[in-house]
Amino acid sequence: xxxxxxxxxxxxxxxxxxxxxxxxxxxxxxxxxxxxxxxxxxxxxxxxxxxxxxxxxxxxxxxxxxxxxxxxxxxxxxxxxxxxxxxxxxxxxxxxxxxxxxxxxxxxxxxxxxxxxxxxxxxxxxxxxxxxxxxxxxxxxxxxxxxxxxxxxxxxxxxxxxxxxxxxxxxxxxxxxxxxxxxxxxxxxxxxxxxxxxxxxxxxxxxxxxxxxxxxxxxxxxxxxxxxxxxxxxxxxxxxxxxxxxxxxxxxxxxxxxxxxxxxxxxxxxxxxxxxxxxxxxxxxxxxxxxxxxxxxxxxxxxxxxxxxxxxxxxxxxxxxxxxxxxxxxxxxxxxxxxxxxxxxxxxxxxxxxxxxxxxxxxxxxxxxxxxxx
Numbered sequence: 001x002x003x004x005x006x007x008x009x010x011x012x013x014x015x016x017x018x019x020x021x022x023x024x025x026x027x028x029x030x031x032x033x034x035x036x037x038x039x040x041x042x043x044x045x046x047x048x049x050x051x052x053x054x055x056x057x058x059x060x061x062x063x064x065x066x067x068x069x070x071x072x073x074x075x076x077x078x079x080x081x082x083x084x085x086x087x088x089x090x091x092x093x094x095x096x097x098x099x100x101x102x103x104x105x106x107x108x109x110x111x112x113x114x115x116x117x118x119x120x121x122x123x124x125x126x127x128x129x130x131x132x133x134x135x136x137x138x139x140x141x142x143x144x145x146x147x148x149x150x151x152x153x154x155x156x157x158x159x160x161x162x163x164x165x166x167x168x169x170x171x172x173x174x175x176x177x178x179x180x181x182x183x184x185x186x187x188x189x190x191x192x193x194x195x196x197x198x199x200x201x202x203x204x205x206x207x208x209x210x211x212x213x214x215x216x217x218x219x220x221x222x223x224x225x226x227x228x229x230x231x232x233x234x235x236x237x238x239x240x241x242x243x244x245x246x247x248x249x250x251x252x253x254x255x256x257x258x259x260x261x262x263x264x265x266x267x268x269x270x271x272x273x274x275x276x277x278x279x280x281x282x283x284x285x286x287x288x289x290x291x292x293x294x295x296x297x298x299x300x301x302x303x304x305x306x307x308x309x310x311x312x313x314x315x316x317x318x319x320x321x322x323x324x325x326x327x328x329x330x331x332x333x334x335x336x337x338x339x340x341x342x343x344x345x346x347x348x349x350x351x352x353x354x355x356x357x358x359x360x361x362x363x364x365x366x367x368x369x370x371x372x373x374x
Contacts, residue, residue: 042323049327050165054172056334057088058180059208060215065177081177085170092166098250105243113272199345210337213305221298222252225259228289233266236282239273240266254329255313263290307357308336 041048061084068080230245238244244266251258267283299310316336320328340356343349344365354365 038323045324049324049331050169050172052335052338053327053331054169054176056207056211056331056338057169058084058173058176059204060211061087062177062180062204062208065180069181077181078178081174084177085174088173089170095250096163098246102243102246102250105240105246109240109243109269113269203341203345206341207338210306210341211334214302214333214337217298217302217305218253219249221293221301222249224297225249225252225262225289225293228293229262229266229286232285232289233282236278236285238266238270238282240269244269255317255333256310257317257329259290259294263287306333306337307359308333308340309356309358312336312356 064087065080065084068083069077072079226245226247226249229248230241233244234241244262247265248259248262251262254261263283263286267279267286270279270282302308313333313336317329317332320332320335322328324331336356340353343353343356350362350365354362357365359365
């Protein structure tokens, strides 16, 4: 007698479908893999951060490098890599100079506000902790201003000590740009056909385009915010207006948090040096500027080019700052864009990529992953 077909079908279904008992195991494996990746990223910071930064910079300047390589004799193709490195070096030099000017200005500011800071502290309706008395407000203010000045010098010294890391990043970028022409053949060799090789080349072009767009947007919008901040504070008669404008430019590269800090710092300064009413007016004016720039202009410009969800940006900022500190805060958005673009090129990872963007469907994701979108 023939075996019952329904039982055979049932057996086949039981074999093909995963057991309910395996789902917790799979979840545990995913959690373990995420924890292992978090540990690896944190422990390998000294290797991964320079390498990833050099890769992003190399992808960003590659169009200039390729343009020069096509127009010079073969023996002079190395000029393209040198030109790309000089562009990056000029940009970094500008930022380091800005940080140096800001640190020196903060040092002078901290030394100037000592007596006024002490007077404000003496007017507080409660006793300060750690044995700080109320009988010598000038000495107390000078002590705290000295601490602020020491913090400014610490920032300046940290920036100077970072030059070694910057040299390493530039050296790695030079090597990447010099070996870039060979990578097409290498990708063809290790990939399953030319289609996969083209996919990785397209990923590189898309990430480079979006990184250039992100840097340009942040620089332009940061400069606009700095001019508005500095101009408003100058018209309001607040000292150190150029410093507050410069800080707005530098802090604009830290998403979300940077704009908050650049508005809070001058407000605190006005609280110390002026009356509370003036501080409230200054804070309100800076808040209006921040709302216009941060909630109207910035999302329209950045969203059209990068299309990363604001919630994802904030979460990425928290994650990468925890992993890599200040470098992670600066690289949070580029690294998120890099991960999103890579996932958008693979069918199984497209749902995760869609969740990271502000797109509503997979058709929008197809447009996002295009190199021409950035």
